Amino acid sequence: MKPIGVGVIGTGFMGKAHSIAYSASASVFGTGLRPKLEIVCDLSPDRASQRATDLGFSRHTDKWQDVVNDPKVELISVCTPNNTHSEIAISALKTGKHVWCEKPMSSSMEDSQKMAEASLNTNAKTIIGYNYTKNPIVLHAKEIIEKGTIGRVSGFFCRYDVDNEADGKKPWSWRMSKKLSGTGANGDILSHVISIAHYLTNSKISRVVGDVSIIHNKRIDPKNIGKTKEVDNDDMVSALIHFENGVHGHIGASRVSWGKKCGLTWEVHGTEGTICYNQERLNEIKLFTRQKDSSTDGFRTILSGPDHPFYSSFLPNGGHGLGFMDVKICELQGLLNSIENDEPTWPSFTDGLAIEKVMESVDISAINKKWISIKY
Numbered sequence: 001m002k003p004i005g006v007g008v009i010g011t012g013f014m015g016k017a018h019s020i021a022y023s024a025s026a027s028v029f030g031t032g033l034r035p036k037l038e039i040v041c042d043l044s045p046d047r048a049s050q051r052a053t054d055l056g057f058s059r060h061t062d063k064w065q066d067v068v069n070d071p072k073v074e075l076i077s078v079c080t081p082n083n084t085h086s087e088i089a090i091s092a093l094k095t096g097k098h099v100w101c102e103k104p105m106s107s108s109m110e111d112s113q114k115m116a117e118a119s120l121n122t123n124a125k126t127i128i129g130y131n132y133t134k135n136p137i138v139l140h141a142k143e144i145i146e147k148g149t150i151g152r153v154s155g156f157f158c159r160y161d162v163d164n165e166a167d168g169k170k171p172w173s174w175r176m177s178k179k180l181s182g183t184g185a186n187g188d189i190l191s192h193v194i195s196i197a198h199y200l201t202n203s204k205i206s207r208v209v210g211d212v213s214i215i216h217n218k219r220i221d222p223k224n225i226g227k228t229k230e231v232d233n234d235d236m237v238s239a240l241i242h243f244e245n246g247v248h249g250h251i252g253a254s255r256v257s258w259g260k261k262c263g264l265t266w267e268v269h270g271t272e273g274t275i276c277y278n279q280e281r282l283n284e285i286k287l288f289t290r291q292k293d294s295s296t297d298g299f300r301t302i303l304s305g306p307d308h309p310f311y312s313s314f315l316p317n318g319g320h321g322l323g324f325m326d327v328k329i330c331e332l333q334g335l336l337n338s339i340e341n342d343e344p345t346w347p348s349f350t351d352g353l354a355i356e357k358v359m360e361s362v363d364i365s366a367i368n369k370k371w372i373s374i375k376y
Ligand code: NAD
Pocket: 009, 010, 011, 012, 013, 014, 015, 041, 042, 043, 062, 064, 079, 080, 081, 082, 084, 102, 103, 104, 129, 130, 131, 188
């Protein structure tokens, strides 16, 4: 196996997830490139030092430029808040480094466009962290759809609801600011929904009519006791959608839905059957295919197992199940394979920009209360 030097910028939830994936991928897959944890970056020297120890990096810094300019680093993870993605990713691409950037691409369409342009001026690989399209059982669902098992796709329906911000007493954070995060539930979780829509249907969303709302307009200011801060991006978002291939459907997301821990659910309806998925049961899909005898038909449950892509590298038998971090390892392995074999990634920055365009169109459509056609 050939080593590849990696650097991680930002060490919260996602920085940790990327670092775990880098540490585990060679052990799980045993082929291809072996990531070497070179340098990690966070905002203060103390935090960076602690995270280097926790996550197993050789060096640490509180300046992301040190990671970008490090000659031992070939692949960089951008795991910082959305408004920093563009500057870091573009600088990394200019030095020829591969970039694994967390979603959404950035906090504005202008920045995302610049990122996509920068990616076209280099041979380096880019990928956006839309991990729900990397789950082995979801890859299998796509194979089922492409084989025509459910006939011609007739409808796509997907929601992503969570209760992360359902408590109105929870303090304000960067995610609730248009300036720091861009849109709210739209960029944070509807973006995942759109990635799944494009992935499973092999087609892009071409028309939308959207709707957004803010449920908790003010939140406790965590830095000023007794004061509040304004929430200026969406808590809930919904849209009716049309795809380029003629399929219709609807999508939605909410960050204020009590009880929904990871309420990502999708359904693909076809002329001969239906497939359903629920991220809270991420090791199974439900498949219905029309039978001659309708008295015994019904949905059947397919559990993830060694017949599905990537799974057997983790476990020899079905039924044990994979978790979120395993899916992140699958995502990384796809990227490493693309780097090693000089093959395209999905979703690259170009594909990510298409997802951003849908998000922006849903937002604009909600403000103007009319259908919008999306130009790619
Ligand atoms: P977080 O708040 O847990 O972590 C962000 C980290 O970045 C913190 O450690 C912070 O100190 C550090 N940071 C901030 N600015 C920095 C800078 N300029 N230089 C270096 N470090 C800096 O956030 P998170 O949940 O890990 O989210 C990070 C990104 O990952 C966001 O873009 C988010 O949308 C995305 N995300 C993706 C998923 C997914 O399922 N793919 C899940 C959660 C978050």
